[in-house]
Amino acid sequence: MxxxxxxxxxxxxxxxxxxxxxxxxxxxxxxxxxxxxxLSTTGMTGSMAALLAGCQQAMPPQQEExxxxxxxxxxxxxxxxxxxxxxxxxxxxxxxxxxxxxxxxxxxxxxxxxxxxxxxxxxxxxxxxxxxxxxxxxxxxxxxxxxxxxxxxxxxxALESDVNNAQLHADIAEAFLNLHESEAAEGAVREFKVAMKLAPDVSNYTFGLCRAYRETKQYEEAIEACQSAKLGVGDEPQEVESINQVIETIKLLQSLDKTDKTETATETAPEASGDAPAHGGSGGGAAAPPLPATPEHGGGQQGGM
The missing domain is CATH 1.25.40.10 (Tetratricopeptide repeat domain)
Structure with a gap:
Protein backbone atom coordinates (compact mmCIF):
# COMPACT_ATOMS: atom_id res chain seq x y z
CA MET A 1 0.00 0.00 0.00
CA LEU A 39 -10.75 9.81 -11.46
CA SER A 40 -13.08 6.89 -11.99
CA THR A 41 -15.48 8.92 -14.13
CA THR A 42 -12.75 10.51 -16.25
CA GLY A 43 -10.78 7.34 -16.71
CA MET A 44 -7.72 8.72 -14.91
CA THR A 45 -6.73 5.60 -13.01
CA GLY A 46 -3.42 3.94 -12.26
CA SER A 47 -0.75 5.15 -9.88
CA MET A 48 -2.52 8.40 -8.94
CA ALA A 49 -5.72 6.57 -7.99
CA ALA A 50 -3.71 3.99 -6.03
CA LEU A 51 -1.90 6.74 -4.13
CA LEU A 52 -5.15 8.49 -3.25
CA ALA A 53 -6.71 5.21 -2.17
CA GLY A 54 -3.70 4.66 0.06
CA CYS A 55 -4.18 8.10 1.59
CA GLN A 56 -7.82 7.34 2.28
CA GLN A 57 -6.90 4.18 4.17
CA ALA A 58 -3.96 5.84 5.96
CA MET A 59 -6.18 8.25 7.89
CA PRO A 60 -7.79 5.94 10.48
CA PRO A 61 -4.53 5.13 12.33
CA GLN A 62 -3.81 8.84 12.69
CA GLN A 63 -7.34 9.45 13.86
CA GLU A 64 -6.89 6.66 16.39
CA GLU A 65 -3.95 8.58 17.86
CA ALA A 158 7.96 -3.86 36.95
CA LEU A 159 10.65 -1.90 38.79
CA GLU A 160 13.39 -3.60 36.78
CA SER A 161 12.41 -1.63 33.67
CA ASP A 162 10.84 1.42 35.35
CA VAL A 163 13.07 2.29 38.30
CA ASN A 164 12.35 6.04 38.14
CA ASN A 165 8.56 5.70 38.36
CA ALA A 166 7.63 7.56 41.55
CA GLN A 167 4.09 6.17 41.68
CA LEU A 168 5.41 2.62 41.36
CA HIS A 169 7.63 3.17 44.41
CA ALA A 170 4.64 4.60 46.29
CA ASP A 171 2.55 1.56 45.35
CA ILE A 172 5.31 -0.72 46.64
CA ALA A 173 5.26 1.25 49.90
CA GLU A 174 1.48 0.84 50.17
CA ALA A 175 1.85 -2.91 49.67
CA PHE A 176 4.43 -3.02 52.47
CA LEU A 177 2.08 -1.12 54.80
CA ASN A 178 -0.74 -3.54 54.09
CA LEU A 179 1.38 -6.47 55.21
CA HIS A 180 1.14 -5.03 58.76
CA GLU A 181 4.62 -6.14 59.74
CA SER A 182 7.25 -3.96 61.42
CA GLU A 183 9.95 -4.97 58.95
CA ALA A 184 7.64 -4.28 56.03
CA ALA A 185 6.80 -0.85 57.50
CA GLU A 186 10.49 0.01 57.35
CA GLY A 187 10.39 -0.92 53.68
CA ALA A 188 7.44 1.44 53.26
CA VAL A 189 9.47 4.29 54.78
CA ARG A 190 12.27 3.59 52.33
CA GLU A 191 10.00 3.43 49.27
CA PHE A 192 8.04 6.56 50.13
CA LYS A 193 11.34 8.43 50.50
CA VAL A 194 12.34 7.30 47.01
CA ALA A 195 8.97 8.41 45.62
CA MET A 196 9.37 11.82 47.29
CA LYS A 197 12.84 12.23 45.83
CA LEU A 198 11.55 11.44 42.33
CA ALA A 199 8.44 13.63 42.68
CA PRO A 200 8.94 16.09 45.55
CA ASP A 201 5.78 18.08 44.79
CA VAL A 202 3.35 15.18 45.31
CA SER A 203 1.87 15.61 48.79
CA ASN A 204 0.41 12.08 48.73
CA TYR A 205 3.90 10.64 49.01
CA THR A 206 4.71 12.84 52.01
CA PHE A 207 1.47 11.78 53.65
CA GLY A 208 2.35 8.17 52.90
CA LEU A 209 5.70 8.66 54.63
CA CYS A 210 3.82 10.03 57.64
CA ARG A 211 1.73 6.85 57.83
CA ALA A 212 4.80 4.66 57.37
CA TYR A 213 6.62 6.42 60.23
CA ARG A 214 3.54 5.90 62.39
CA GLU A 215 3.75 2.15 61.81
CA THR A 216 7.43 2.10 62.79
CA LYS A 217 6.55 4.14 65.92
CA GLN A 218 8.74 7.04 64.82
CA TYR A 219 6.07 9.45 65.98
CA GLU A 220 7.98 12.74 65.85
CA GLU A 221 9.05 12.03 62.27
CA ALA A 222 5.48 11.03 61.44
CA ILE A 223 4.04 14.30 62.74
CA GLU A 224 6.67 16.31 60.87
CA ALA A 225 5.88 14.49 57.61
CA CYS A 226 2.16 15.02 58.11
CA GLN A 227 2.67 18.74 58.68
CA SER A 228 4.64 18.92 55.42
CA ALA A 229 1.89 17.04 53.60
CA LYS A 230 -0.69 19.48 54.95
CA LEU A 231 1.26 22.39 53.50
CA GLY A 232 1.31 20.58 50.16
CA VAL A 233 -2.46 20.18 49.82
CA GLY A 234 -3.11 23.92 50.11
CA ASP A 235 -6.71 25.00 50.67
CA GLU A 236 -8.37 21.60 50.28
CA PRO A 237 -10.48 21.41 53.47
CA GLN A 238 -11.28 17.70 53.30
CA GLU A 239 -7.66 16.73 52.76
CA VAL A 240 -6.46 19.07 55.51
CA GLU A 241 -9.04 17.59 57.90
CA SER A 242 -7.98 14.06 56.98
CA ILE A 243 -4.34 14.86 57.75
CA ASN A 244 -5.28 16.60 61.00
CA GLN A 245 -7.12 13.47 62.13
CA VAL A 246 -4.05 11.37 61.41
CA ILE A 247 -1.87 13.79 63.38
CA GLU A 248 -4.22 13.54 66.37
CA THR A 249 -4.15 9.75 66.15
CA ILE A 250 -0.35 9.78 66.05
CA LYS A 251 -0.19 12.04 69.11
CA LEU A 252 -2.52 9.68 70.97
CA LEU A 253 -0.43 6.67 69.99
CA GLN A 254 2.69 8.54 71.06
CA SER A 255 1.15 9.31 74.45
CA LEU A 256 0.03 5.72 74.96
CA ASP A 257 3.45 4.44 73.95
CA LYS A 258 5.15 6.71 76.50
CA THR A 259 2.73 5.60 79.21
CA ASP A 260 3.34 1.97 78.34
CA LYS A 261 7.11 2.41 78.53
CA THR A 262 6.85 4.26 81.85
CA GLU A 263 4.72 1.55 83.43
CA THR A 264 6.96 -1.18 82.08
CA ALA A 265 9.99 0.56 83.58
CA THR A 266 8.19 0.93 86.91
CA GLU A 267 7.19 -2.73 87.01
CA THR A 268 10.71 -3.94 86.24
CA ALA A 269 12.57 -1.50 88.56
CA PRO A 270 14.23 -3.02 91.68
CA GLU A 271 12.34 -2.47 94.94
CA ALA A 272 13.66 0.33 97.17
CA SER A 273 13.07 -1.70 100.33
CA GLY A 274 12.71 -5.35 100.94
CA ASP A 275 9.77 -4.62 103.26
CA ALA A 276 7.62 -2.92 100.59
CA PRO A 277 5.74 -5.18 98.18
CA ALA A 278 5.87 -4.29 94.50
CA HIS A 279 2.08 -4.38 94.01
CA GLY A 280 -0.92 -4.12 96.25
CA GLY A 281 -0.84 -5.36 99.80
CA SER A 282 -0.94 -3.27 102.93
CA GLY A 283 2.46 -1.78 102.33
CA GLY A 284 1.92 -0.31 98.84
CA GLY A 285 -0.53 1.39 96.54
CA ALA A 286 -2.90 -0.40 94.21
CA ALA A 287 -1.61 -1.60 90.84
CA ALA A 288 -2.13 0.78 87.91
CA PRO A 289 -5.25 0.12 85.80
CA PRO A 290 -4.69 -1.55 82.43
CA LEU A 291 -4.03 0.67 79.44
CA PRO A 292 -7.02 1.46 77.25
CA ALA A 293 -7.12 -0.37 73.93
CA THR A 294 -5.04 1.26 71.23
CA PRO A 295 -7.41 2.89 68.73
CA GLU A 296 -7.41 1.64 65.21
CA HIS A 297 -5.01 3.53 63.01
CA GLY A 298 -6.74 6.19 60.99
CA GLY A 299 -5.83 7.79 57.67
CA GLY A 300 -4.14 4.73 56.21
CA GLN A 301 -6.18 4.53 53.01
CA GLN A 302 -4.52 3.22 49.86
CA GLY A 303 -2.80 5.66 47.55
CA GLY A 304 -2.65 8.49 50.11
CA MET A 305 -5.61 10.83 50.61
Whole structure:
Protein backbone atom coordinates (compact mmCIF):
# COMPACT_ATOMS: atom_id res chain seq x y z
CA MET A 1 0.00 0.00 0.00
CA UNK A 2 1.50 3.39 -0.96
CA UNK A 3 2.60 5.56 1.91
CA UNK A 4 0.62 8.78 2.28
CA UNK A 5 2.16 11.97 3.61
CA UNK A 6 -0.20 14.84 4.33
CA UNK A 7 1.38 18.10 3.10
CA UNK A 8 2.25 20.49 5.90
CA UNK A 9 0.29 23.22 4.10
CA UNK A 10 -2.88 21.28 4.82
CA UNK A 11 -2.32 21.99 8.49
CA UNK A 12 -1.55 25.69 8.20
CA UNK A 13 -1.87 27.47 11.49
CA UNK A 14 -1.63 24.27 13.54
CA UNK A 15 1.27 23.60 15.87
CA UNK A 16 3.17 20.60 14.43
CA UNK A 17 3.39 19.14 17.94
CA UNK A 18 -0.38 19.25 18.34
CA UNK A 19 -2.42 16.35 16.90
CA UNK A 20 -5.01 17.54 14.36
CA UNK A 21 -8.63 17.54 15.37
CA UNK A 22 -11.06 14.98 14.04
CA UNK A 23 -13.01 17.40 11.76
CA UNK A 24 -9.80 17.86 9.76
CA UNK A 25 -9.73 14.15 8.99
CA UNK A 26 -13.37 14.09 7.98
CA UNK A 27 -12.77 16.90 5.50
CA UNK A 28 -9.57 15.39 4.14
CA UNK A 29 -11.02 11.92 3.78
CA UNK A 30 -14.08 13.37 2.08
CA UNK A 31 -11.80 15.21 -0.36
CA UNK A 32 -9.90 12.04 -1.16
CA UNK A 33 -13.14 10.17 -1.78
CA UNK A 34 -14.29 12.93 -4.14
CA UNK A 35 -11.04 12.81 -6.11
CA UNK A 36 -11.31 9.05 -6.45
CA UNK A 37 -14.83 9.40 -7.85
CA UNK A 38 -13.60 12.05 -10.30
CA LEU A 39 -10.75 9.81 -11.46
CA SER A 40 -13.08 6.89 -11.99
CA THR A 41 -15.48 8.92 -14.13
CA THR A 42 -12.75 10.51 -16.25
CA GLY A 43 -10.78 7.34 -16.71
CA MET A 44 -7.72 8.72 -14.91
CA THR A 45 -6.73 5.60 -13.01
CA GLY A 46 -3.42 3.94 -12.26
CA SER A 47 -0.75 5.15 -9.88
CA MET A 48 -2.52 8.40 -8.94
CA ALA A 49 -5.72 6.57 -7.99
CA ALA A 50 -3.71 3.99 -6.03
CA LEU A 51 -1.90 6.74 -4.13
CA LEU A 52 -5.15 8.49 -3.25
CA ALA A 53 -6.71 5.21 -2.17
CA GLY A 54 -3.70 4.66 0.06
CA CYS A 55 -4.18 8.10 1.59
CA GLN A 56 -7.82 7.34 2.28
CA GLN A 57 -6.90 4.18 4.17
CA ALA A 58 -3.96 5.84 5.96
CA MET A 59 -6.18 8.25 7.89
CA PRO A 60 -7.79 5.94 10.48
CA PRO A 61 -4.53 5.13 12.33
CA GLN A 62 -3.81 8.84 12.69
CA GLN A 63 -7.34 9.45 13.86
CA GLU A 64 -6.89 6.66 16.39
CA GLU A 65 -3.95 8.58 17.86
CA UNK A 66 -6.10 11.70 18.21
CA UNK A 67 -8.85 9.78 20.01
CA UNK A 68 -6.27 8.03 22.18
CA UNK A 69 -4.74 11.33 23.30
CA UNK A 70 -8.21 12.69 24.07
CA UNK A 71 -8.94 9.57 26.12
CA UNK A 72 -5.70 9.92 28.08
CA UNK A 73 -6.58 13.53 28.86
CA UNK A 74 -9.99 12.40 30.11
CA UNK A 75 -8.36 9.78 32.33
CA UNK A 76 -6.16 12.47 33.93
CA UNK A 77 -9.26 14.61 34.52
CA UNK A 78 -11.11 11.67 36.07
CA UNK A 79 -13.60 11.40 33.21
CA UNK A 80 -13.22 7.62 33.17
CA UNK A 81 -16.53 6.72 31.53
CA UNK A 82 -15.89 9.11 28.64
CA UNK A 83 -12.39 7.73 28.18
CA UNK A 84 -13.74 4.18 28.35
CA UNK A 85 -16.17 4.86 25.51
CA UNK A 86 -13.48 6.50 23.39
CA UNK A 87 -10.97 3.69 23.85
CA UNK A 88 -13.55 0.95 23.28
CA UNK A 89 -14.41 2.44 19.89
CA UNK A 90 -10.75 2.53 18.89
CA UNK A 91 -10.25 -1.08 19.96
CA UNK A 92 -13.17 -2.18 17.77
CA UNK A 93 -11.48 -0.55 14.77
CA UNK A 94 -8.01 -1.82 15.69
CA UNK A 95 -8.13 -4.86 18.02
CA UNK A 96 -4.32 -5.01 18.19
CA UNK A 97 -3.74 -1.50 19.55
CA UNK A 98 -1.77 -2.30 22.71
CA UNK A 99 -1.74 1.30 23.91
CA UNK A 100 -5.53 1.16 24.05
CA UNK A 101 -5.40 -2.14 25.95
CA UNK A 102 -3.07 -0.66 28.57
CA UNK A 103 -5.25 2.39 29.13
CA UNK A 104 -8.44 0.33 29.25
CA UNK A 105 -6.85 -1.88 31.90
CA UNK A 106 -5.97 1.18 33.99
CA UNK A 107 -9.51 2.52 33.71
CA UNK A 108 -10.98 -0.78 34.91
CA UNK A 109 -8.50 -0.81 37.81
CA UNK A 110 -9.52 2.73 38.81
CA UNK A 111 -13.18 1.67 38.61
CA UNK A 112 -12.52 -1.42 40.73
CA UNK A 113 -13.59 -3.76 37.93
CA UNK A 114 -10.68 -6.16 38.34
CA UNK A 115 -12.11 -9.01 36.24
CA UNK A 116 -12.34 -6.71 33.23
CA UNK A 117 -8.88 -5.33 33.97
CA UNK A 118 -7.54 -8.88 34.05
CA UNK A 119 -9.18 -9.56 30.69
CA UNK A 120 -7.42 -6.57 29.14
CA UNK A 121 -4.06 -7.65 30.58
CA UNK A 122 -4.50 -11.16 29.18
CA UNK A 123 -5.32 -9.67 25.79
CA UNK A 124 -2.23 -7.48 26.08
CA UNK A 125 -0.06 -10.50 26.90
CA UNK A 126 -1.39 -12.39 23.88
CA UNK A 127 -0.77 -9.44 21.58
CA UNK A 128 2.55 -8.19 22.97
CA UNK A 129 4.02 -10.57 25.59
CA UNK A 130 7.00 -8.28 26.30
CA UNK A 131 4.95 -5.16 26.95
CA UNK A 132 6.59 -3.42 29.97
CA UNK A 133 3.24 -2.39 31.48
CA UNK A 134 2.09 -5.97 32.12
CA UNK A 135 3.83 -6.43 35.48
CA UNK A 136 2.68 -3.09 36.88
CA UNK A 137 -0.92 -3.70 35.80
CA UNK A 138 -0.89 -7.16 37.36
CA UNK A 139 0.50 -5.68 40.56
CA UNK A 140 -2.30 -3.14 40.80
CA UNK A 141 -4.90 -5.83 40.17
CA UNK A 142 -3.45 -8.00 42.95
CA UNK A 143 -3.42 -4.95 45.24
CA UNK A 144 -7.07 -4.30 44.46
CA UNK A 145 -7.82 -7.88 45.50
CA UNK A 146 -5.80 -7.51 48.75
CA UNK A 147 -3.23 -10.03 47.56
CA UNK A 148 -0.28 -7.98 48.74
CA UNK A 149 2.52 -10.55 48.47
CA UNK A 150 1.62 -11.19 44.83
CA UNK A 151 1.33 -7.45 44.26
CA UNK A 152 4.85 -6.92 45.60
CA UNK A 153 6.22 -9.64 43.33
CA UNK A 154 4.70 -7.94 40.27
CA UNK A 155 5.79 -4.46 41.38
CA UNK A 156 9.38 -5.59 41.83
CA UNK A 157 9.35 -7.11 38.35
CA ALA A 158 7.96 -3.86 36.95
CA LEU A 159 10.65 -1.90 38.79
CA GLU A 160 13.39 -3.60 36.78
CA SER A 161 12.41 -1.63 33.67
CA ASP A 162 10.84 1.42 35.35
CA VAL A 163 13.07 2.29 38.30
CA ASN A 164 12.35 6.04 38.14
CA ASN A 165 8.56 5.70 38.36
CA ALA A 166 7.63 7.56 41.55
CA GLN A 167 4.09 6.17 41.68
CA LEU A 168 5.41 2.62 41.36
CA HIS A 169 7.63 3.17 44.41
CA ALA A 170 4.64 4.60 46.29
CA ASP A 171 2.55 1.56 45.35
CA ILE A 172 5.31 -0.72 46.64
CA ALA A 173 5.26 1.25 49.90
CA GLU A 174 1.48 0.84 50.17
CA ALA A 175 1.85 -2.91 49.67
CA PHE A 176 4.43 -3.02 52.47
CA LEU A 177 2.08 -1.12 54.80
CA ASN A 178 -0.74 -3.54 54.09
CA LEU A 179 1.38 -6.47 55.21
CA HIS A 180 1.14 -5.03 58.76
CA GLU A 181 4.62 -6.14 59.74
CA SER A 182 7.25 -3.96 61.42
CA GLU A 183 9.95 -4.97 58.95
CA ALA A 184 7.64 -4.28 56.03
CA ALA A 185 6.80 -0.85 57.50
CA GLU A 186 10.49 0.01 57.35
CA GLY A 187 10.39 -0.92 53.68
CA ALA A 188 7.44 1.44 53.26
CA VAL A 189 9.47 4.29 54.78
CA ARG A 190 12.27 3.59 52.33
CA GLU A 191 10.00 3.43 49.27
CA PHE A 192 8.04 6.56 50.13
CA LYS A 193 11.34 8.43 50.50
CA VAL A 194 12.34 7.30 47.01
CA ALA A 195 8.97 8.41 45.62
CA MET A 196 9.37 11.82 47.29
CA LYS A 197 12.84 12.23 45.83
CA LEU A 198 11.55 11.44 42.33
CA ALA A 199 8.44 13.63 42.68
CA PRO A 200 8.94 16.09 45.55
CA ASP A 201 5.78 18.08 44.79
CA VAL A 202 3.35 15.18 45.31
CA SER A 203 1.87 15.61 48.79
CA ASN A 204 0.41 12.08 48.73
CA TYR A 205 3.90 10.64 49.01
CA THR A 206 4.71 12.84 52.01
CA PHE A 207 1.47 11.78 53.65
CA GLY A 208 2.35 8.17 52.90
CA LEU A 209 5.70 8.66 54.63
CA CYS A 210 3.82 10.03 57.64
CA ARG A 211 1.73 6.85 57.83
CA ALA A 212 4.80 4.66 57.37
CA TYR A 213 6.62 6.42 60.23
CA ARG A 214 3.54 5.90 62.39
CA GLU A 215 3.75 2.15 61.81
CA THR A 216 7.43 2.10 62.79
CA LYS A 217 6.55 4.14 65.92
CA GLN A 218 8.74 7.04 64.82
CA TYR A 219 6.07 9.45 65.98
CA GLU A 220 7.98 12.74 65.85
CA GLU A 221 9.05 12.03 62.27
CA ALA A 222 5.48 11.03 61.44
CA ILE A 223 4.04 14.30 62.74
CA GLU A 224 6.67 16.31 60.87
CA ALA A 225 5.88 14.49 57.61
CA CYS A 226 2.16 15.02 58.11
CA GLN A 227 2.67 18.74 58.68
CA SER A 228 4.64 18.92 55.42
CA ALA A 229 1.89 17.04 53.60
CA LYS A 230 -0.69 19.48 54.95
CA LEU A 231 1.26 22.39 53.50
CA GLY A 232 1.31 20.58 50.16
CA VAL A 233 -2.46 20.18 49.82
CA GLY A 234 -3.11 23.92 50.11
CA ASP A 235 -6.71 25.00 50.67
CA GLU A 236 -8.37 21.60 50.28
CA PRO A 237 -10.48 21.41 53.47
CA GLN A 238 -11.28 17.70 53.30
CA GLU A 239 -7.66 16.73 52.76
CA VAL A 240 -6.46 19.07 55.51
CA GLU A 241 -9.04 17.59 57.90
CA SER A 242 -7.98 14.06 56.98
CA ILE A 243 -4.34 14.86 57.75
CA ASN A 244 -5.28 16.60 61.00
CA GLN A 245 -7.12 13.47 62.13
CA VAL A 246 -4.05 11.37 61.41
CA ILE A 247 -1.87 13.79 63.38
CA GLU A 248 -4.22 13.54 66.37
CA THR A 249 -4.15 9.75 66.15
CA ILE A 250 -0.35 9.78 66.05
CA LYS A 251 -0.19 12.04 69.11
CA LEU A 252 -2.52 9.68 70.97
CA LEU A 253 -0.43 6.67 69.99
CA GLN A 254 2.69 8.54 71.06
CA SER A 255 1.15 9.31 74.45
CA LEU A 256 0.03 5.72 74.96
CA ASP A 257 3.45 4.44 73.95
CA LYS A 258 5.15 6.71 76.50
CA THR A 259 2.73 5.60 79.21
CA ASP A 260 3.34 1.97 78.34
CA LYS A 261 7.11 2.41 78.53
CA THR A 262 6.85 4.26 81.85
CA GLU A 263 4.72 1.55 83.43
CA THR A 264 6.96 -1.18 82.08
CA ALA A 265 9.99 0.56 83.58
CA THR A 266 8.19 0.93 86.91
CA GLU A 267 7.19 -2.73 87.01
CA THR A 268 10.71 -3.94 86.24
CA ALA A 269 12.57 -1.50 88.56
CA PRO A 270 14.23 -3.02 91.68
CA GLU A 271 12.34 -2.47 94.94
CA ALA A 272 13.66 0.33 97.17
CA SER A 273 13.07 -1.70 100.33
CA GLY A 274 12.71 -5.35 100.94
CA ASP A 275 9.77 -4.62 103.26
CA ALA A 276 7.62 -2.92 100.59
CA PRO A 277 5.74 -5.18 98.18
CA ALA A 278 5.87 -4.29 94.50
CA HIS A 279 2.08 -4.38 94.01
CA GLY A 280 -0.92 -4.12 96.25
CA GLY A 281 -0.84 -5.36 99.80
CA SER A 282 -0.94 -3.27 102.93
CA GLY A 283 2.46 -1.78 102.33
CA GLY A 284 1.92 -0.31 98.84
CA GLY A 285 -0.53 1.39 96.54
CA ALA A 286 -2.90 -0.40 94.21
CA ALA A 287 -1.61 -1.60 90.84
CA ALA A 288 -2.13 0.78 87.91
CA PRO A 289 -5.25 0.12 85.80
CA PRO A 290 -4.69 -1.55 82.43
CA LEU A 291 -4.03 0.67 79.44
CA PRO A 292 -7.02 1.46 77.25
CA ALA A 293 -7.12 -0.37 73.93
CA THR A 294 -5.04 1.26 71.23
CA PRO A 295 -7.41 2.89 68.73
CA GLU A 296 -7.41 1.64 65.21
CA HIS A 297 -5.01 3.53 63.01
CA GLY A 298 -6.74 6.19 60.99
CA GLY A 299 -5.83 7.79 57.67
CA GLY A 300 -4.14 4.73 56.21
CA GLN A 301 -6.18 4.53 53.01
CA GLN A 302 -4.52 3.22 49.86
CA GLY A 303 -2.80 5.66 47.55
CA GLY A 304 -2.65 8.49 50.11
CA MET A 305 -5.61 10.83 50.61
Missing amino acids: PHCVVPSQARAGVDPATPPRRPFFRVLRGGVAGLLML VILEEAKANIEKGNLKTALNQLSKVLVENPRNTDVMVNLAWIYIYLGEFNKATGQVKLLEETEPDNPDIFYLKGRIFAGLDQWIDALDMYNS
